Amino acid sequence: MPPLPTMTHSSSFLLPSPSPPAPPTGADAENAVSYAVVVLNQRLPRFAPLLWTRARLRVCADGGANRVFDGMPDLLPGEDPDEVRVRYKPDAIEGDMDSVRPEVKEYYSSLGTQIIDDSHDQDTTDLNKCISFITRNPPGPDNSNLFILVLGALGGRFDHEMGNINVLHRFSNTRIILLSDDSLIFLLPKTHSHEIHIERSVEGPHCGLIPMGAPSSSSSTTGLRWNLDNTSMNFGGLLSTSNIVEEEIVTVTSDSDLIWTISLRKHT
Ligand SMILES: Nc1ncnc2c1ncn2[C@@H]1O[C@H](COP(=O)(O)OP(=O)(O)OP(=O)(O)O)[C@@H](O)[C@H]1O
Numbered sequence: 707m708p709p710l711p712t713m714t715h716s717s718s719f720l721l722p723s724p725s726p727p728a729p730p731t732g733a734d735a736e737n738a739v740s741y742a743v744v745v746l747n748q749r750l751p752r753f754a755p756l757l758w759t760r761a762r763l764r765v766c767a768d769g770g771a772n773r774v775f776d777g778m779p780d781l782l783p784g785e786d787p788d789e790v791r792v793r794y795k796p797d798a799i800e801g802d803m804d805s806v807r808p809e810v811k812e813y814y815s816s817l818g819t820q821i822i823d824d825s826h827d828q829d830t831t832d833l834n835k836c837i838s839f840i841t842r843n844p845p846g847p848d849n850s851n852l853f854i855l856v857l858g859a860l861g862g863r864f865d866h867e868m869g870n871i872n873v874l875h876r877f878s879n880t881r882i883i884l885l886s887d888d889s890l891i892f893l894l895p896k897t898h899s900h901e902i903h904i905e906r907s908v909e910g911p912h913c914g915l916i917p918m919g920a921p922s923s924s925s926s927t928t929g930l931r932w933n934l935d936n937t938s939m940n941f942g943g944l945l946s947t948s949n950i951v952e953e954e955i956v957t958v959t960s961d962s963d964l965i966w967t968i969s970l971r972k973h974t
């Protein structure tokens with residue numbers, strides 16, 4: 707069997723940068739990473755303004771628009787709330803529209819936000835609708851190098867959390883990162899070997915590797931305190947929870963898609 711291609715991962719988008727990086731030119735532009743942000747209907751994480759500013763496309767999932775309207779001014783005290791609301795205007799509000807308040811929808815609509823009412827679809831979640839909207843309308847020339855950062859995806863209602871994790875599996879070819887104030891998670895598809903670059907100033911040390919979609923009969927890692935060595939994992943048997951990152955780079959290979967999760971440091 708030929709070796710698997712390597713996929714690299716980094717949470718550098720969480721690093722504060724004193725000035726925005728220079729726009730890439732030439733060959734760099736083709737490889738430049740671009741970010742889209744999806745805001746869910748949960749309290750905004752503290753780094754929401756930073757990630758919003760870094761993103762090239764900002765989409766609110768239904769009631770997520772209320773969170774931006776109410777929460778962005780709270781995260782930027784000392785600034786005029788009306789100016790903050792104009793500056794943090796979503797590009798689109800997508801969902802079944804049963805949670806966004808009418809006045810919030812009208813406010814953003816009057817500023818030019820696209821409103822997509824998909825209430826006819828009661829079989830997919832609002833997050834699912836947002837991801838499919840973004841993959842159909844990518845902010846760059848195509849979806850390669852697009853990372854979708856989902857804010858408020860964890861630490862809420864358990865059925866919602868499971869629905870959010872299911873979206874990682876449904877769109878396993880899209881780079882999606884679920885975020886809360888406390889942790890970050892993404893999928894490691896079995897089609898690749900993985901190199902996870904740890905940003906120690908913002909993340910770690912606690913981490914986990916979990917075969918959510920299907921059991922794994924062989925997973926191997928380096929860079930963790932408790933590494934796996936052709937180890938099998940399944941619910942009812944071993945899961946790698948409460949693990950600890952020991953090295954700058956963690957490597958993972960598996961015969962199943964795995965969920966990677968890492969804690970976020972409180973002061974970021
Ligand atoms: N408590 C929560 N925990 C985790 N995610 C949440 C929670 N509440 C909402 N979300 C996320 O925000 C999205 C929008 O939520 P909203 O409350 O507007 O609609 P909903 O009708 O509850 O959700 P859906 O229509 O997707 O079932 C949901 O699709 C889900 O991804």
Ligand SMILES: Cc1ncc(C[n+]2csc(CCO)c2C)c(N)n1
Nearest residue numbers: 801802803804827828829830831832
């Ligand atoms: C088997 C099954 N279980 C639950 C739902 C309900 N549901 C799932 S996603 C969604 C849309 C929410 O915006 C709703 C209502 C369903 N349709 N089918």
